[in-house]
Amino acid sequence: MDRLEQSLSPADAQLQALWLEARGGNAGARERLIERYQGFARIMAAKSFARRVNDESEFDDYLQYARIGLIESVDRFDAGRGIKFETFAAVRISGAILNGLASSSELQRQLATRRSILSERVASLRDEEARPDEDVFAQLADIAVGMALGFMLEETGMYRDGERTGMDDCYAGLEMRQLQEQVRSALKELQGNRATVIGYHYLQQIPFEQIATMLGLSKGRIAQLHREALGTMRERLRGTALDTRF
DNA sequence: ATTAAGTACCGGATGTTTCT
DNA sequence: AGAAACATCCGGTACTTAAT
Numbered sequence: 392m393d394r395l396e397q398s399l400s401p402a403d404a405q406l407q408a409l410w411l412e413a414r415g416g417n418a419g420a421r422e423r424l425i426e427r428y429q430g431f432a433r434i435m436a437a438k439s440f441a442r443r444v445n446d447e448s449e450f451d452d453y454l455q456y457a458r459i460g461l462i463e464s465v466d467r468f469d470a471g472r473g474i475k476f477e478t479f480a481a482v483r484i485s486g487a488i489l490n491g492l493a494s495s496s497e498l499q500r501q502l503a504t505r506r507s508i509l510s511e512r513v514a515s516l517r518d519e520e521a522r523p524d525e526d527v528f529a530q531l532a533d534i535a536v537g538m539a540l541g542f543m544l545e546e547t548g549m550y551r552d553g554e555r556t557g558m559d560d561c562y563a564g565l566e567m568r569q570l571q572e573q574v575r576s577a578l579k580e581l582q583g584n585r586a587t588v589i590g591y592h593y594l595q596q597i598p599f600e601q602i603a604t605m606l607g608l609s610k611g612r613i614a615q616l617h618r619e620a621l622g623t624m625r626e627r628l629r630g631t632a633l634d635t636r637f
Numbered sequence: 638a639t640t641a642a643g644t645a646c647c648g649g650a651t652g653t654t655t656c657t
Numbered sequence: 658a659g660a661a662a663c664a665t666c667c668g669g670t671a672c673t674t675a676a677t
Binding site for chain 1: 667668669670
């Protein structure tokens, strides 16, 4: 290790240290590595997508499979062998994509699920509303959080379709955009895994199960973190978002 | 004792198959 | 074709366990 470091650039040395930490069982380091190579996974997904032979799967599906391959790669890469991670991961990621596509007879279900994310949000929002013993402001804050997250969700969808323009004017007025800003800043104040869960789920539309894999936690735990995060954001929004709009 | 995380189960929504 | 029964997935929650 010491011998090697002298021939490495500072950035490389830092990366190598990160790998060492991850191998030592440091979950944070592992997560940072996964995060670091998200872009690489996306490129791999794009390559495969460009070579696709049919249109049964959307790019998002390729990306999801690529992410799975990336996680496997991070977990199994042996940094000591002197092979570049990208070289090692490329094989595994394209394998994961092929695997995923092959076993995606449940593809339709997944697509439907993704389509229904928004309605699920609305549904869970209704639950909150129905709770009788919560005070009115908390309920309103719930609605604010839910609506803004919903719009953020739609916005990312629009980015994907490349039709960014127009929609804001129709649906999201100035007030809504302000609200969205407030939600974003509330999002920034979340800490640790809570922020990660909200970011992955709402901004990147990654399902709980996959977030769980990425963070090395259980699905149930992700649900808990999700709920806690929404609660925190609701608290933050109390008295800020409400008086502007409600 | 407190907090983070895991397990097992529930209910809702959707998709699929079977029956009329 | 339409209804009904069944299956599956997903997020949520109550309870338990482990770590500090």
